[in-house]
Amino acid sequence: MIVTPLARSDASYRVELPAPDDFEFWRDKARALVQCAIPPDRIAWIEPGGIGDLFAPGHVPLPVPAPDAPPVRASKQFLSLAKNAILHSDHNRFSVLYDLLWRLQRNGRLLEDKADIEVRQIEELAKNVRRDSHKMHAFVRFRLVETDPHVFDQLTTDRYVAWFEPEHHILRANAGFFVRRFSNMHWSILTPRGSLHWDGTTMSEGPPAQRADAPDGDPMEDLWRKYYASIFNPARLKVGAMLKEMPKKYWKNMPEASLIPALVADAQSREAKMVAEGALEFAERPETLAAIDKAIHVCRKCPIGQLDNEAVMGEGPRNAALMIVGEQPGDQEDREGRPFVGPAGQVLDQHLHKAGIDRGTAYVTNAVKHFKFVQRGKRRLHQNPGAKEVDICRWWIESERAIVKPKLVLAMGASAARGMLGKTVSISKVRGAPMTLEDGSELWVTAHPSYLLRLEGSAREEQERLFAADLAAVRGRLDELAEN
Amino acid sequence: MPAQTVLQKLEILADAAKYDASCASSGTAKRNSLGGKGIGSTEGMGICHAYAPDGRCISLLKILLTNHCVFDCHYCVNRKSSNVVRARFTPQEVVDLTLAFYRRNYIEGLFLSSGIVKNSSYTMEQLVEVARILRDEHDFRGYIHLKTIPEADPEIVHQAGLYADRISINVELPTDSGLTRLAPDKNGRQIEGAMGKVRNDIVELKDACKRFRHAPRFAPAGQSTQMIVGADAATDADIVGKASSLYTAFNLRRVYYSAFSPIPDASAVLPLKRPPLIREHRLYQSDWLMRFYGYKPTDVMEATEADGNLPLDIDPKLAWALKFRDQFPVDVNRGTKEQLLRVPGLGVKAVGNILTSRRHRALRLDDIARLTVSIVKIRPFICTVDWRPVTLTDRADLRSLLAPKAEQLELFGV
Numbered sequence: 001m002i003v004t005p006l007a008r009s010d011a012s013y014r015v016e017l018p019a020p021d022d023f024e025f026w027r028d029k030a031r032a033l034v035q036c037a038i039p040p041d042r043i044a045w046i047e048p049g050g051i052g053d054l055f056a057p058g059h060v061p062l063p064v065p066a067p068d069a070p071p072v073r074a075s076k077q078f079l080s081l082a083k084n085a086i087l088h089s090d091h092n093r094f095s096v097l098y099d100l101l102w103r104l105q106r107n108g109r110l111l112e113d114k115a116d117i118e119v120r121q122i123e124e125l126a127k128n129v130r131r132d133s134h135k136m137h138a139f140v141r142f143r144l145v146e147t148d149p150h151v152f153d154q155l156t157t158d159r160y161v162a163w164f165e166p167e168h169h170i171l172r173a174n175a176g177f178f179v180r181r182f183s184n185m186h187w188s189i190l191t192p193r194g195s196l197h198w199d200g201t202t203m204s205e206g207p208p209a210q211r212a213d214a215p216d217g218d219p220m221e222d223l224w225r226k227y228y229a230s231i232f233n234p235a236r237l238k239v240g241a242m243l244k245e246m247p248k249k250y251w252k253n254m255p256e257a258s259l260i261p262a263l264v265a266d267a268q269s270r271e272a273k274m275v276a277e278g279a280l281e282f283a284e285r286p287e288t289l290a291a292i293d294k295a296i297h298v299c300r301k302c303p304i305g306q307l308d309n310e311a312v313m314g315e316g317p318r319n320a321a322l323m324i325v326g327e328q329p330g331d332q333e334d335r336e337g338r339p340f341v342g343p344a345g346q347v348l349d350q351h352l353h354k355a356g357i358d359r360g361t362a363y364v365t366n367a368v369k370h371f372k373f374v375q376r377g378k379r380r381l382h383q384n385p386g387a388k389e390v391d392i393c394r395w396w397i398e399s400e401r402a403i404v405k406p407k408l409v410l411a412m413g414a415s416a417a418r419g420m421l422g423k424t425v426s427i428s429k430v431r432g433a434p435m436t437l438e439d440g441s442e443l444w445v446t447a448h449p450s451y452l453l454r455l456e457g458s459a460r461e462e463q464e465r466l467f468a469a470d471l472a473a474v475r476g477r478l479d480e481l482a483e484n
Numbered sequence: 485m486p487a488q489t490v491l492q493k494l495e496i497l498a499d500a501a502k503y504d505a506s507c508a509s510s511g512t513a514k515r516n517s518l519g520g521k522g523i524g525s526t527e528g529m530g531i532c533h534a535y536a537p538d539g540r541c542i543s544l545l546k547i548l549l550t551n552h553c554v555f556d557c558h559y560c561v562n563r564k565s566s567n568v569v570r571a572r573f574t575p576q577e578v579v580d581l582t583l584a585f586y587r588r589n590y591i592e593g594l595f596l597s598s599g600i601v602k603n604s605s606y607t608m609e610q611l612v613e614v615a616r617i618l619r620d621e622h623d624f625r626g627y628i629h630l631k632t633i634p635e636a637d638p639e640i641v642h643q644a645g646l647y648a649d650r651i652s653i654n655v656e657l658p659t660d661s662g663l664t665r666l667a668p669d670k671n672g673r674q675i676e677g678a679m680g681k682v683r684n685d686i687v688e689l690k691d692a693c694k695r696f697r698h699a700p701r702f703a704p705a706g707q708s709t710q711m712i713v714g715a716d717a718a719t720d721a722d723i724v725g726k727a728s729s730l731y732t733a734f735n736l737r738r739v740y741y742s743a744f745s746p747i748p749d750a751s752a753v754l755p756l757k758r759p760p761l762i763r764e765h766r767l768y769q770s771d772w773l774m775r776f777y778g779y780k781p782t783d784v785m786e787a788t789e790a791d792g793n794l795p796l797d798i799d800p801k802l803a804w805a806l807k808f809r810d811q812f813p814v815d816v817n818r819g820t821k822e823q824l825l826r827v828p829g830l831g832v833k834a835v836g837n838i839l840t841s842r843r844h845r846a847l848r849l850d851d852i853a854r855l856t857v858s859i860v861k862i863r864p865f866i867c868t869v870d871w872r873p874v875t876l877t878d879r880a881d882l883r884s885l886l887a888p889k890a891e892q893l894e895l896f897g898v
Contacts, residue, residue, distance in 0.1 A: 241539025
């Protein structure tokens with residue numbers, strides 16, 4: 001006859017768990033012990049490889065609850081919390097959980113009391129386990145082994161192996177995640193606490209492994225490292241934010257982490273270089289025309305400024321209603337230091353006169369401040385400025401506009417139009433009608449007078465007619481604006 | 485010039501993509517590869533597979549299909565007039581890279597964007613082709629985010645939504661004048677029109693899913709957008725106003741902010757200095773206040789300073805509390821959820837814990853300390869059984885008492 005051991009009111013018990021993550025075993029034993037009314041201080045929970053409780057007496061058989069013992073109260077919330085917390089590597093987790101279960105019998109809503117020290121403790125354990133699991137999902141890195149190049153369908157012959165060092169007993173609990181994600185891949189995850197192997201249909205468990213059991217590289221890692229280095233923006237270094245989410249303890253098993261020290265060290269010099277190259281080091285906007293004049297003479301923000309030339313400042317009344325913008329100074333303008341004094345200037349003067357506009361009342365300037373040319377023998381041949389050069393110089397023409405505040409801007413040629421609008425427009429499409437600039441002033445676009453000089457015969461007559469018509473329209477509009 | 489290798493292309497096209505802030509892979513339908521032919525799963529919560537030294541999460545393979553572009557937006561490193569090295573992936577190369585990275589557990593999926601080649605519709609077709617190969621030929625069940633080009637043919641954008649988890653269209657700049665000035669080829673009305681179309685498609689197909697079992701899913705992770713902060717004159721109040729109108733008009737999942745950062749070969753129309761990174765952070769905090777703490781856009785605007793910007797030295801919640809001191813202290817044992825959510829230093833979770841715990845005990849200062857990170861920050865704004873701030877709440881120097889000391893993190897950042 002088998003004698004059922006009854007609970008002895010003074011006995012202490014040792015419960016030896018078969019595995020450190022065996023929740024079902026703990027749950028069954030804890031349920032029985034609560035039913036036998038064994039208080040927490042008389043139970044020692046021992047996990048394999050764990051430290052035995054020195055004060056626990058020898059093997060006293062565990063009591064078996066009476067058939068009519070009251071059922072144990074444990075909310076769903078407690079069970080899900082316990083399932084997670086039990087995976088923690090803290091040796092006290094079993095006894096703290098038992099203590100909570102014990103107290104739950106008297107207060108079924110104990111878990112709501114978040115200020116309770118034990119409730120907090122268990123929630124903290126569960127949180128750490130969830131975090132460790134999450135980091136495992138994130139930081140496991142598979143490496144490819146055993147490729148058979150003759151088989152077409154690689155997915156079924158390739159095997160991927162990862163080495164990972166979890167902080168807690170989370171391996172088995174997270175097998176499902178990797179199966180769901182990589183169900184048609186053959187893979188193994190090796191850890192110091194055990195290993196998992198998936199062959200596309202079944203899961204098998206293996207003994208603890210060592211780092212040397214896993215492959216030490218993968219050809220794809222060069223690409224991955226290149227990606228990691230390239231996606232990093234050196235202009236916004238935030239090392240603390242990175243360390244918070246990716247603590248150094250994980251780095252040794254992540255191929256990309258070896259790059260971090262150099263990336264951090266380089267970041268500041270890379271940013272400084274970007275800022276210098278981007279010519280973003282302008283200080284404040286100049287507040288007077290004299291200040292602009294002074295500044296453009298030392299401006300070397302683009303290659304034109306590096307040539308042997310002098311900057312040419314705009315000229316005209318500080319409060320002119322009309323601003324006339326050309327492309328850039330020519331050979332003669334560069335020598336004299338004044339805008340529109342060469343052949344194109346003469347064409348402009350004639351047409352202004354015909355349209356009844358007094359050049360002396362207009363502010364005349366250029367989209368680009370320096371003369372761009374190539375030297376051919378003794379002659380300096382004009383070259384068009386590039387879009388980038390016009391954009392860099394936009395800073396100066398905008399500063400002039402901010403001071404003069406013209407009501408109407410006449411941009412002559414594609415470069416001048418780009419200097420005003422920031423984009424390249426087709427002159428034939430936009431001429432003849434005003435556009436509104438962001439400060440409310442009007443922009444009229446027409447051809448550059450030097451264009452007229454390059455044409456001959458009927459083409460020239462046609463273009464001169466259009467140019468004259470544009471100037472006449474500007475004149476009419478200026479009169480209207482003056483009345484308002 | 486010798487043909488570029490995949491490694492060289494990856495370097496160029498990942499570098500070009502890094503100015504996009506979003507890398508989220510969360511909030512989509514749950515899927516896995518059981519019973520399929522390929523790989524991939526999504527389980528609701530996104531996973532960050534690595535973090536770069538800029539503190540940003542790397543969740544997706546975020547690249548451009550090409551950085552050739554016919555547009556000339558000044559803040560963009562890929563604009564037509566920029567002198568950067570250009571490269572172009574074929575759709576198949578992107579597919580191969582995505583799968584190779586995914587199998588090694590480097591990523592959650594793909595975030596694909598592109599410069600505009602030939603025209604918008606052609607470019608959009610190429611993006612959709614990548615997604616199609618991944619989904620149809622490889623049965624890829626991971627996450628796909630496609631950046632949409634507003635000028636593209638709506639039918640192609642619709643195709644994109646059928647393959648992708650998330651679709652995004654960048655509004656780029658918070659004000660129309662900023663857009664005209666810095667992105668002269670773009671059009672604010674067209675961008676919002678495209679966002680409206682995507683919103684309608686999402687609503688329509690979500691509705692169809694309820695009625696027909698086999699109705700196609702359309703962008704189950706919704707749509708998002710991005711604004712560049714600090715490239716134009718818009719204040720934080722402008723930006724918050726714009727963001728909240730976008731949230732309501734287009735049911736956006738997220739509005740991302742990207743602090744304008746120096747780019748190689750920058751255009752001279754750009755501002756002189758980059759805005760402090762912390763400004764972007766403050767905007768995200770205000771975004772959080774509106775999404776999870778019940779703040780209205782006007783509440784956030786009230787927290788701004790005279791220049792319309794949020795203070796940089798303290799977070800917007802504290803800024804609001806310091807302006808409206810008559811709302812404090814809040815009694816943690818009696819205050820409503822709404823009142824508790826306004827207490828600086830109390831998060832959504834802590835408030836939930838306070839509300840359930842106080843059914844069991846009258847909360848003392850020690851209890852609150854256990855439920856929160858820093859009791860010192862919270863103390864001036866609450867009452868407990870054993871604590872009253874008395875004059876602390878009204879002290880003129882409260883702000884300097886609570887403002888964090890100069891932060892180590894920003895040491896490199898300035």
